[in-house]
Amino acid sequence: MNTTPLRHRTAWPVLAGALALLLAATGCSSKADGKGTTQGADGVRTGPGVGATTLRLGALTDLTGPYATLGKSIVQAQQMWADETNAQGGICGRNIEIVVKDHGYDVQKAVTAYADIAPDVVALPQVIGSPMVAALLDDIERDHMLTFPQAWSASLLGKDSVQVLGTTYDLDMIAAVDYLTRTKGLKKGDRIGHVYFEGEYGANALEGSTWAAGKAGLTVVPQKIKATDTDLSAQVSALQKAGVKAVLISAGPAQTASLAGVAASRGLRVPVVSSAPGFAPQLMKTPAAPALAALLHVVSAAPAVSSDLPGIRRMVAAYQKKYPGSSVDSGVLSGYNAAELMGIDLKAACDAGSLAREDVVKAHRAQKNADTGLGTPLDFSDVSRPAGMRTYVLRPDAKATGGLVNEEDAHPVPGAEEYLSSRTS
Structure with missing residues (x-):
């Protein structure tokens, strides 16, 4: 899917006339705002990664390196969340798609993978590895790409678009x-x-x-x-x-x-x-x-997946049913929790009228007591502090x-x- 926004060109009067005829013929009501976003038919502002019926998220993971077991668990848990969400109508009337790229815990591969998927996703609910996130920080901030690292280094704090989930x-x-x-x-x-x-x-x-x-x-x-x-x-x-x-x-x-x-x-x-x-x-x-x-x-920062918390028990039962034979480890809980939190942010952004990247980040930073029922509540309002202190x-x-x-x-x-x-x- 190509979501590259329309841009002004020197032949704008000619293009404007052609577009007007096209819109009249198709009945489409999408409208570019000149800021890299468009106004959808449903009145919601959109941008990269957001189509009329789909909402694409990215995952930069390790499926072949030292954290391959963790990466598999996180990928499967987040896909389970996407499938569950889509079965309930999606988010903002759009089905969730997750684009997965394996970097094998190699920084250069992660940089290349980010460049490949960045134009076509709205946020990243998974990036494994502090070195990978550190190498991508400038790009992530430039792109206003809300990113949840599966890494907990304090050096990743202080960035508006990067959120360490839990303690460091x-x-x-x-x-x-x-x-x-x-x-x-x-x-x-x-x-x-x-x-x-x-x-x-x-x-x-x-x-x-x-x-x-x-x-x-x-x-x-x-x-x-x-x-x-x-x-x-x-x-x-x-x-x-x-x-x-x-x-x-x-x-x-x-x-x-x-x-x-x-x-x-x-x-x-x-x-x-x-x-x-x-x-x-x-x-x-x-x-x-x-x-x-x-x-x-x-x-x-998270409880054991053997915990009696109702949310965790439901997640474990669903995961075992969807992926029989797969081990239920901390990666399952970490990945599913990250996806749930991303869902909260996307729904809040939709309710505010915009799924543009910078508005998804804004919706995230407004969360002061985000609680998925899978651990302790988290406060995302201060970029300089860990979201969790327990x-x-x-x-x-x-x-x-x-x-x-x-x-x-x-x-x-x-x-x-x-x-x-x-x-x-």
Whole structure:
């Protein structure tokens, strides 16, 4: 579909006459406003990605890289949302279409994919990877393309068109340090390890752990790794030699499994706390499962998919019916929640009379208590702050849907306001 708007040209009088004859012959009432948008027959302003009967959204995902499992779950969950929405009449009288592009967790591929789909979509309810979003920030802002990253780096805050959903990596690690000091007996003078991916994800997580550790009188022993590192034997040896009493990890599922498995086999049986992207339920069917069950906890802005929340139970049942045999993991919840929130924004924009991109962004920023019933309400009104300030603590359970259960319900991240103030002062 080509939604490129009509533009003024030097032969405008001739074109105007031709268009007038065409409109009279077809009965069409669409009207260009000269600002890159058009007035639809239904009175709603439209722009790229919005047709008379369709509304197109984009997804830049990872289906072949280190987060392929996550990407598949998010894509399927968002397609389920689109199908459900269309069965109920769509949004603004238009059916939702989602255009999916796989970047394989490669920044250049993501940049190319964005250029391919940007002219034909109104918003992006999914972009996996902080490095990918960071590379696209200028284009996204220029295009007023409302974007929900499946990434939670604080460096993505402060952009009108980019929305981190929930807490950021640094807040999660502050919550992790709090959990360790409250429940695992860590005390002033102890050392904690932090294994983290190089790049935006790990760097932001390390900021949070370092700040929280300093407040608690702990010392962080950092271990930076690459996304291609899947054997963490060297890191475990270094942490064991340093005498750490706990380990934080901000990486992928493969790295979390290696860390826990190697640590347990070498006698480093200390608590391990992961960021949400570091766990996948498939891990509970690997040789690392016993170590994960014994050592691991996960901090997350979202509850476990095994939660009793009615919205989550309905989503899980629908997903299992639509995709039998597919694992229901945190990506399903994250993707479906993002799509639901995008739906809220699109409906609000329609009600205000415009589905033009900048007006979709405006409708989004007007949301101060967006609640999908899938977690905690979110406030999108301040671009400089995380939308959520509450975290759950989860633990592995091989018998539970999604491989995790709630250990602690959502609670405010201790010290978050002080930390955020320190970052802006």
